[in-house]
Amino acid sequence: MRFAPGGSGDSTLAAYDAFSVTSCDDVTATAEGLDEPGRTLYASAGAACSAAFRDRPDLWAQAEDGLRRLESADPADFECFDDDARAMLAALVRIHHQSPGTRIVTAPEDSTAPTTCPRITAVEPDHGSLAGGETVVVTGVNLQEAESVDFGVTSVAAVPGPGGTTATVVTPAGDDPGWIDVSVSGYSWASIGAYEYREPSVTAAGSGSPVPEGG
Structure with a gap:
């Protein structure tokens, strides 16, 4: 169930995305095309989703049975977003057991669910020279084990800061001016920031003011 572009991981991530926004029918439909243990995880998630948010209390038994069966699954078969789905x-x-019949409401649309996935939320500064070699700090969550960061298709070493909320990197040289994606290596689907490469500036003779090279 490891993520691979164009592979089964795409469907697994689609199931997670549907579950995170309580699109219960989509979770259930996507689960049917997954291999185990993904099928059990997201079929159970779809059942719990429908039981909690679609007035289908008859599906709690399926959700509980699936959760029990997942106890014997190999943790190595799950990606970080699968761990998040399992926690949800x-x-x-648990809420159903503690307070049967309690109406469960979804979180506000602008809220952010807790995640175990490394995620970049900001890059500071968010622009720099096309030549690269500039120190920038990426901010986010779960960055404590981020060994490298991708600027487009180029990976550079990362030095995580305390608390897992920052990492420092030195930008690689860019190919062309413009914006590129910035993500924790291996987690491009879960962690995207942005960085703008700009043409190097030179100082116009006698003006003391920097102008774009070639301007």
Whole structure:
């Protein structure tokens, strides 16, 4: 169930995305095309979603059974977003057990669900020379084990800061001016920031003012 562009991981991520926004029918439909243990995870998640948010209490038994079966699954078969889905599934089942019949409401649209995935939320500064070699700080969550960061298709070493909320990198040279994606290596689907490469500036003779090279 490891993510691979164009592979089964795409469907697994689609199932997670649907679950995170309580698109219950989409979770269930996507789960049917997954291999185990993804099928069990997202079929159970779809059942819990429908039971909690679509007035289908008859599906709690399926959700609980799936959660029990997942206890024997190999953790190595799950990506970080699968761990998040499993935690959400367990939380829904726990609420149901503690307060049967309680109406569960979804979070506000602008809220952010907790995640175990490394995620970049900002790059500071967010622009620099096309020549590269500039120190920037990426900010986000779960960056404590980020060994490298991708600027487009180029990876550079990262030095995580305390608390897992920042990492320092030195930008690689860019190919062309413009914006590129910035992500934790291996997690481009879960962690995207942006950085703008700009033409190097030179000082116009006698003006003391920098102008774009060739201007």
